[in-house]
Amino acid sequence: xxxxxxxxxxxxxxxxxxxxxxxxxxxxxxxxxxxxxxxxxxxxxxxxxxxxxxxxxxxxxxxxxxxxxxxxxxxxxxxxxxxxxxxxxxxxxxxxxxxxxxxxxxxxxxxxxxxxxxxxxxxxxxxxxxxxxxxxxxxxxxxxxxxxxx
Amino acid sequence: xxxxxxxxxxxxxxxxxxxxxxxxxxxxxxxxxxxxxxxxxxxxxxxxxxxxxxxxxxxxxxxxxxxxxxxxxxxxxxxxxxxxxxxxxxxxxxxxxxxxxxxxxxxxxxxxxxxxxxxxxxx
Numbered sequence: 652x653x654x655x656x657x658x659x660x661x662x663x664x665x666x667x668x669x670x671x672x673x674x675x676x677x678x679x680x681x682x683x684x685x686x687x688x689x690x691x692x693x694x695x696x697x698x699x700x701x702x703x704x705x706x707x708x709x710x711x712x713x714x715x716x717x718x719x720x721x722x723x724x725x726x727x728x729x730x731x732x733x734x735x736x737x738x739x740x741x742x743x744x745x746x747x748x749x750x751x752x753x754x755x756x757x758x759x760x761x762x763x764x765x766x767x768x769x770x771x772x773x774x775x776x777x778x779x780x781x782x783x784x785x786x787x788x789x790x791x792x793x794x795x796x797x798x799x800x801x
Numbered sequence: 802x803x804x805x806x807x808x809x810x811x812x813x814x815x816x817x818x819x820x821x822x823x824x825x826x827x828x829x830x831x832x833x834x835x836x837x838x839x840x841x842x843x844x845x846x847x848x849x850x851x852x853x854x855x856x857x858x859x860x861x862x863x864x865x866x867x868x869x870x871x872x873x874x875x876x877x878x879x880x881x882x883x884x885x886x887x888x889x890x891x892x893x894x895x896x897x898x899x900x901x902x903x904x905x906x907x908x909x910x911x912x913x914x915x916x917x918x919x920x921x922x923x924x
Contacts, residue, residue, distance in 0.1 A: 715886040726896070739884060743833050746882040750893075755854060755876045757818035757896025763879075764886040766831075 722759035741771035813897035831883035847909035
């Protein structure tokens with residue numbers, strides 16, 4: 652092993668550690684937690700978990716970013732997801748989309764493509780038919796912005 | 802007229818959960834962009850997308866508003882904002898129990914309305 656490979660390995664390791672710590676403990680932005688609370692409705696308890704918000708952590712083109720939200724739910728009449736909302740932190744408008752789901756869906760998964768103006772946090776909120784709400788917050792880095800170009 | 806693309810299986814076994822993908826042609830103009838002359842481009846968005854299901858085969862489902870038709874049940878709906886990318890794409894799922902028709906409706910600014918329907922055979 653020469654000096655160059657050693658340096659390269661060290662840099663990659665540091666980056667990996669930095670990214671992992673970023674993913675592990677995100678401090679949810681106050682804007683996002685407020686929007687999530689407003690969507691959940693008065694008195695609803697918001698918890699982290701059961702929702703998986705899939706998005707690439709490094710976005711090269713903010714004009715069309717694939718996202719996917721999956722919720723752990725059997726989607727039966729007795730137990731199902733009634734809604735999923737996505738909010739962003741730093742676009743000109745915080746709303747992205749609100750989805751309504753029914754037991755006819757059979758599976759609680761939604762995929763779409765969104766715009767991101769800049770590096771920021773995003774939150775997915777899932778509302779269950781029993782009134783409980785679950786969230787997942789993600790942080791993305793955007794290298795080419797959307798919304799304001801051209 | 803706008804064009805839309807629905808990707809889903811034509812047939813399924815009872816109890817199967819199928820994936821439905823819906824794509825519609827639309828610029829989703831945010832209202833925040835400016836033209837080369839500097840004028841603000843007016844907002845022009847699709848605001849709502851619905852997918853509903855009407856049970857039964859052979860019948861013609863031809864009303865313009867599938868969601869309010871008797872016997873039609875809402876499967877999935879979306880409220881869209883400026884942050885949804887141009888040519889809105891949605892993928893979701895549907896539990897096939899009986900044969901019928903899935904009706905897709907997009908509505909938005911400037912009177913935008915588009916409708917598609919796909920028959921599903923359940924065996």
